[in-house]
Amino acid sequence: MARPNRAHERRAHLIAAARRSVVERGLLGLRLRDVSDAAGMSSGSVLYYFPGLTELLREVHREAVQRFCTAREEAVRAEPDPVARLRAMIDSGLPDDPRDELCILLYELGAIARRDPECAAEYIRLYERQVGIYVAVLEAGSASGAFALRQDSTMIARNLVALEDGYGLHATMAVPTVSPDEAARQIRAYASTMTGVHL
Amino acid sequence: MARPNRAHERRAHLIAAARRSVVERGLLGLRLRDVSDAAGMSSGSVLYYFPGLTELLREVHREAVQRFCTAREEAVRAEPDPVARLRAMIDSGLPDDPRDELCILLYELGAIARRDPECAAEYIRLYERQVGIYVAVLEAGSASGAFALRQDSTMIARNLVALEDGYGLHATMAVPTVSPDEAARQIRAYASTMTGVHL
DNA sequence: CGAGTTCTTTGATGCTTGTTAAAAGAACTA
DNA sequence: TAGTTCTTTTAACAAGCATCAAAGAACTCG
Numbered sequence: 001m002a003r004p005n006r007a008h009e010r011r012a013h014l015i016a017a018a019r020r021s022v023v024e025r026g027l028l029g030l031r032l033r034d035v036s037d038a039a040g041m042s043s044g045s046v047l048y049y050f051p052g053l054t055e056l057l058r059e060v061h062r063e064a065v066q067r068f069c070t071a072r073e074e075a076v077r078a079e080p081d082p083v084a085r086l087r088a089m090i091d092s093g094l095p096d097d098p099r100d101e102l103c104i105l106l107y108e109l110g111a112i113a114r115r116d117p118e119c120a121a122e123y124i125r126l127y128e129r130q131v132g133i134y135v136a137v138l139e140a141g142s143a144s145g146a147f148a149l150r151q152d153s154t155m156i157a158r159n160l161v162a163l164e165d166g167y168g169l170h171a172t173m174a175v176p177t178v179s180p181d182e183a184a185r186q187i188r189a190y191a192s193t194m195t196g197v198h199l
Numbered sequence: 200m201a202r203p204n205r206a207h208e209r210r211a212h213l214i215a216a217a218r219r220s221v222v223e224r225g226l227l228g229l230r231l232r233d234v235s236d237a238a239g240m241s242s243g244s245v246l247y248y249f250p251g252l253t254e255l256l257r258e259v260h261r262e263a264v265q266r267f268c269t270a271r272e273e274a275v276r277a278e279p280d281p282v283a284r285l286r287a288m289i290d291s292g293l294p295d296d297p298r299d300e301l302c303i304l305l306y307e308l309g310a311i312a313r314r315d316p317e318c319a320a321e322y323i324r325l326y327e328r329q330v331g332i333y334v335a336v337l338e339a340g341s342a343s344g345a346f347a348l349r350q351d352s353t354m355i356a357r358n359l360v361a362l363e364d365g366y367g368l369h370a371t372m373a374v375p376t377v378s379p380d381e382a383a384r385q386i387r388a389y390a391s392t393m394t395g396v397h398l
Numbered sequence: 399c400g401a402g403t404t405c406t407t408t409g410a411t412g413c414t415t416g417t418t419a420a421a422a423g424a425a426c427t428a
Numbered sequence: 429t430a431g432t433t434c435t436t437t438t439a440a441c442a443a444g445c446a447t448c449a450a451a452g453a454a455c456t457c458g
Contacts, residue, residue: 026310026313026314027310028226028227028253028310028311028314054227104313107309107313108313110306110310110368111225111227111309113372114225114303114306115225120372123369123372124376127376128376151392155385158385159362159385159386159388159389162361162365162385163358163362163365164365165365165368166360166361166362166363166365166368167361167365169309169364170364172313173309173312173313173319178326178361183361186357186358189350189354190358193392193393
């Protein structure tokens with residue numbers, strides 16, 4: 001063996017460059033050239049590390065999902081009681097503003113998932129993971145007597161995730177009628193109804 | 200004036216061809232050629248009627264929104280009482296199956312809206328229109344005494360639309376954990392809670 | 399019927415982009 | 429320094445969009 005393998009680093013570098021490109025230019029009409037420019041190398045080099053743009057974007061997606069989930073898990077863990085945790089969970093799922101990089105990425109790359117099974121699988125895991133966090137918070141609150149759940153915790157959790165996705169979708173598409181702030185209020189209202197606790 | 204103007208017909212023909220192309224091949228990597236092939240003409244002809252693919256897709260979107268909204272309005276109008284109307288409204292908002300053409304179209308073209316203000320405006324109208332229908336149904340039911348609303352009708356309506364969008368998004372991305380049927384049950388459960396009527 | 403007018407379609411052209419393969423270059427070892 | 433492996437670039441090729449001029453089609457009016 002001679003020259004050391006820096007492929008891992010280079011790939012990470014490219015994934016970061018691709019992420020910036022997607023946020024800046026959007027998926028539609030994203031060129032290989034945009035990514036290679038952002039990474040400061042030739043387009044041929046990008047293809048040395050990834051078979052094509054799709055595969056690179058798949059990695060961008062995987063990384064975004066990872067970051068999103070761990071951020072939420074940590075946000076929840078940081079809070080002491082179930083009520084605060086539920087509030088933290090709701091707040092961490094919505095874009096901070098319509099330009100929230102991570103959320104834009106997640107919704108933008110959804111267009112790939114519809115055609116790419118591997119990317120779709122990543123979305124499924126994302127969904128399950130989020131439902132899981134909500135279920136854990138709801139169950140904990142129910143066990144401690146803080147929540148009086150009006151329904152099965154899984155059903156509530158699924159609706160909470162669906163609400164997030166619905167509002168998040170609108171927010172990143174710049175629908176002005178529902179600001180992230182208002183979306184959070186809406187979801188909190190739902191959660192309040194289903195748990196019997198004012199949020 | 201000499202040869203009659205068939206531009207309107209030809210545009211409609213192209214919009215239909217584009218719709219089929221989007222559903223079949225997806226937005227990512229959709230080529231002008233795909234559309235022109237589907238329409239049975241050369242790519243140059245497509246550009247005679249539309250400045251570019253984006254503008255054509257914008258029309259596809261506009262038409263899809265139109266069809267979607269009127270279909271729901273009619274589904275609601277066909278029912279006699281508020282309870283049946285609410286049920287019909289919920290059912291008409293979700294994809295019949297993961298291959299529901301209209302729904303795929305609506306979600307797929309969302310990727311354009313994020314970059315194209317005109318398309319985003321169309322989405323805003325779509326959202327407002329759906330909220331409006333739900334509000335009308337809820338208010339009618341409230342006035343007649345059929346519903347005992349737990350919240351402001353607009354807030355309930357917004358959450359219903361957000362739930363639809365969230366679940367619809369998952370369904371068209373082939374998330375198997377939430378089938379259209381199950382999504383409908385979830386949303387009905389929410390509506391039941393907020394109206395006090397079992398659906 | 400044919401000349402004129404307007405609408406429609408095509409096909410050639412130039413330009414940009416994705417893809418491939420070969421060669422050059424860089425980093426390290428023995 | 430020679431050899432090996434990893435990385436990058438470059439040039440060539442194929443495919444796509446955009447433009448435009450020219451051909452073709454449909455109809456009216458003289």
